[in-house]
Amino acid sequence: MDDDGDVGDDDADDGRRAAARARTDDSRLDFASSDFDPVLALKKSSNATPPFPRMRALDTVRQCRRLLPSTGEKVGREHGAGRQTRGLASFAAQARAKQRAERFTKEDAAFAKRERLCDALANSKHAREGPLRVLRDARERRERVTIVTRHSRGVRGVATAYVEAFDKFANMILTDVEETYTVRVMRVVERERTGTTDVVGGHSRTQTRCAPKLERRARRLQQIFVRGEQIVSVSIPPS
Known part of the structure; x- marks a missing residue:
């Protein structure tokens, strides 16, 4: 072949290689192609355009997980x-x-x-007749009741409150409670010894001992639960 023919063949080969390279680059930059190359698409010279250019980017793996x-x-x-x-x-x-x-x-x-539990207890047979009727009437009329409580040594105190719920054993849930009660505390008491008239250093001989004393206290509570065995009496004070 002459020199002109050889040059023409080389130009044709270069054109075919350039076309093949262009097709390869297009498939690697096509987001829908299986040959898509994300590293190549991120280069500035690639000019790759995503199918949704205005879509907000997902920042975390958790956001991408919902797409899978x-x-x-x-x-x-x-x-x-x-x-x-x-x-x-x-x-x-x-x-x-x-x-x-x-x-x-x-x-x-x-x-x-x-039916609510407190309503069922208030409407039971035990509450419609007998002593528990006082609690049911006080609960329905929204009246305050006076409750005398006790402990193992006797009467503890008096509480005034609203009855929210009760049962046949007189266990009660009380709200807006005002209670006055007594507490037994130990006090140090000095007493002069009986039968002694000796004076030591100008002072008579005395002895010191601890004696119990009842101290009265008061408090106000928002809500309490009182067991029936701790109740002495329940009454509705006159209006």
Whole structure:
């Protein structure tokens, strides 16, 4: 071949190589292609344009996780390219969650129809007649009651409060409680010895001992629970 023919063949080879390189670069910069190269697309000279250029970038792995299939799902191509198929474990978990939701809904509806515990106790046979009727009337009329309490050594004090709930054993829940009670405290008492007239250093002989003394105190509480065995009497003071 002559020299002109050789030069023409070289130019044709260079053109084919440039076209092949361009096609390769295009596929590596195509976001939808399997040959997409993210490192090459991040270069400034690549001029790669994402399919959604105004989309907000995801900063953390947790944000990217919601775009991926869940643990019970698997990606397959049995029914078309790119379609996701769910596994049996995912369907079973969804069915169990639906059953739990239906059960909780039924329980909530049944619980809403139930009578309040304090209402049931106040409307019981024991509260409609007998001594507990005083507590039921005070609760319904929203009247304060006076309750005398005790401890192991006797009467402890007196409390005035509203009755929120009670049962047949006189266990009560009281609110807005004003209580006056006594506490036994030990005091140091000095007493002169009996039968002695000796004087030592100008002072008569005395002895020191600890003696109990009842101290009266008062307090106000927002809500308390009182056991029936600690109650002496319950009365409604005159208005």
